[in-house]
Amino acid sequence: MRRLLIQRLVSAVFVMLIASFLSFSLLFSAPGNPAETILRQQSGLDPAYDEIELFMKRHDLSRPFLVQCLQWLYLLTHGKLGVSLRTGEPVLEEFTARFGATFQLAVAVMALSVIIGLPIGVFAATKPNSLIDHIIRVVSLAGISIPEFWLGLMLMLCFSLVLGWLPCFGHGTVRHLVLPVVTLAVGITASLIRFVRTSILEVLNLDYIKTAKAKGLREVVIVWKHALKNALIPVVTILGTQLGHLLAGAVIVETVFSWPGVGKFFVDSIYARDYPVIQGFVLIIAATYVLVNLLVDILYVYLDPRVRYEGRS
Amino acid sequence: MYILEVTRGKKMLLTGSILIFSFMALAVFALFIAPYDPDDVKVEERLLPPGEHHLMGTDGFGRDIFSRVVFGTRYSLFLALVVVSINLLLGLMVGSIAGYFGGLVDELIMRIVDILLAFPNIILALCIVGVLGPSVQNLILALVALGWVSYTRVSRGLVLSIKEQGFIGAAKALGGSDMYIIMRHIIPNAFPPLLVLATLHVSHIILSIAALSFLGLGVQAPTPEWGAMLSEGKQFIFTHPHVMIFPGLAITLSVLSFNLLGEGLRDVLDPRAREVLNV
Numbered sequence: 088m089r090r091l092l093i094q095r096l097v098s099a100v101f102v103m104l105i106a107s108f109l110s111f112s113l114l115f116s117a118p119g120n121p122a123e124t125i126l127r128q129q130s131g132l133d134p135a136y137d138e139i140e141l142f143m144k145r146h147d148l149s150r151p152f153l154v155q156c157l158q159w160l161y162l163l164t165h166g167k168l169g170v171s172l173r174t175g176e177p178v179l180e181e182f183t184a185r186f187g188a189t190f191q192l193a194v195a196v197m198a199l200s201v202i203i204g205l206p207i208g209v210f211a212a213t214k215p216n217s218l219i220d221h222i223i224r225v226v227s228l229a230g231i232s233i234p235e236f237w238l239g240l241m242l243m244l245c246f247s248l249v250l251g252w253l254p255c256f257g258h259g260t261v262r263h264l265v266l267p268v269v270t271l272a273v274g275i276t277a278s279l280i281r282f283v284r285t286s287i288l289e290v291l292n293l294d295y296i297k298t299a300k301a302k303g304l305r306e307v308v309i310v311w312k313h314a315l316k317n318a319l320i321p322v323v324t325i326l327g328t329q330l331g332h333l334l335a336g337a338v339i340v341e342t343v344f345s346w347p348g349v350g351k352f353f354v355d356s357i358y359a360r361d362y363p364v365i366q367g368f369v370l371i372i373a374a375t376y377v378l379v380n381l382l383v384d385i386l387y388v389y390l391d392p393r394v395r396y397e398g399r400s
Numbered sequence: 401m402y403i404l405e406v407t408r409g410k411k412m413l414l415t416g417s418i419l420i421f422s423f424m425a426l427a428v429f430a431l432f433i434a435p436y437d438p439d440d441v442k443v444e445e446r447l448l449p450p451g452e453h454h455l456m457g458t459d460g461f462g463r464d465i466f467s468r469v470v471f472g473t474r475y476s477l478f479l480a481l482v483v484v485s486i487n488l489l490l491g492l493m494v495g496s497i498a499g500y501f502g503g504l505v506d507e508l509i510m511r512i513v514d515i516l517l518a519f520p521n522i523i524l525a526l527c528i529v530g531v532l533g534p535s536v537q538n539l540i541l542a543l544v545a546l547g548w549v550s551y552t553r554v555s556r557g558l559v560l561s562i563k564e565q566g567f568i569g570a571a572k573a574l575g576g577s578d579m580y581i582i583m584r585h586i587i588p589n590a591f592p593p594l595l596v597l598a599t600l601h602v603s604h605i606i607l608s609i610a611a612l613s614f615l616g617l618g619v620q621a622p623t624p625e626w627g628a629m630l631s632e633g634k635q636f637i638f639t640h641p642h643v644m645i646f647p648g649l650a651i652t653l654s655v656l657s658f659n660l661l662g663e664g665l666r667d668v669l670d671p672r673a674r675e676v677l678n679v
Contacts, residue, residue, distance in 0.1 A: 098514070101515065102515050105515050106519070110527065113527060113528065113532075224663075228656065228659050228660065228663060229652070229656055231659065232603065232607075232652050232655040232656035232659050233652050233655075234607055234610050234611060234614075234627075234648065234651050234652065234655075235611070236611060236614050236630070237614075237644070237648035237651065237652070240630075240634070240637055240644055240648075241644075241645070241648065243637070244637060244638070244641050244644075248638050332520075334520055334523060335520050335521070335522040335523055338522070338523070338526065339611055339614075339615070342615065353526070354526075354615060356530075357526060357527075357529075357530030357617065358530075358616075360530070360531075362531070365527055365530060365531060368523075368527075369523070369524070369527055372519075372520060372523050373519060376519070376520060
């Protein structure tokens, strides 16, 4: 257990180092001068040469690559991700201020997906190849095929414009939460249904289920108590990887619904070529991803005592 | 029971294949199928609802949406196939080298792969396109940057089992060079399962391209790519929703057809091949 933890932590640090290097080299492969772009955006005019020079000096943009990279890493170890070129605020603060809105979205989506996806997936697995199983399979396949941004716009059209039930933009009340959450949950629920179904079907073939059947246990007890327990193990791993989808989806859905979260801020920063924010975002996303997968690995060991981690096989 | 399984799988396989062939046909014969020039701007005919003359209506510039959707298959399908092929070939090459030689080379390659696997694809793609600037080349670059990784991992696994088989030993005994063995014996044997994985990935890539184009970071606006069309039509969503509906349906249907094909293949394949693909 401890070995696993140390091994994972070391590789997490390694991942973060590579991530910061990657995001830093990206900046240097960018065409055009960021200082010029920013100044033009701020004033709407073509900036003068000395203005650009001054801006670059103030933001340390004119030093050599390795110096900037080391400087950045040094600041990073002190928890400083630099200052947003657009707003002038520290990047980290910009993110923490917006993190709540994204977290709210993510938790609601995960909860909704598990509440809906788990029972449907188990139900489909108990009636393999029946008409209802067939319908669930095709519908969930359609669910993972719909692009989120389009689904969001269509839901907006239907529930805000035509029916007038829900607000289409903004953030604050529960009513504002409904459309973005449903939009994101469709794809994640659909893939969850598929994973749970396959997972339960595999478990139902095992010997201990046959024993339970031979003992005369009721089908409901076998499926929901005995099978589900083992089938949940791969499902937990999937939830970890689904987080990546969720983050990516959040970037798009937040943009569509003007949701004031991290994702929208990121896209706006890309449009504005706000490099410190883009770099910071890569690091924060990588960190979140690594952390969640670490948690999933640990959870895995607790859920399944058979698992012994001995490095990559 | 077994027969049911096979026929059901084939039904999905069949539907998926038919749909994909239809999309391919649309792409190839776009010139003959589309009733109008997709780039023909007619200001007096802007935002017409779907009707007799314009099957799916016209957009904000008076261009025929049906023709644009038909021509759009060229961009979406072609780009997705290009990206997936590059990923497949790159992944297969690197994975074969890692699996065949083993040792330090393998360790080094797989470390890099593990690290890259830790990143969510579309986020890094967004960063690459965002920093390098939106263009088709950068879009392909961004989707290849992380895309090859999963193929590398799967093909390494395949190669590890292939190289233990008798005919590899025989080829070595006959004096075949490493390069010859990899190209002649390893890659042809690892290729078919990877092809199935690639089918599953096409749908994923179509979605990514559409999403990036929708955000204005992929294929650019006047091009009749589906995501770019949605990006352009966004402003008319509340006044003229037909501008948004049809390109979105086209994306959904094309993605669904590749997903159906992938699902069908998964069902038909033997369980061992399935295991490889679930990695």
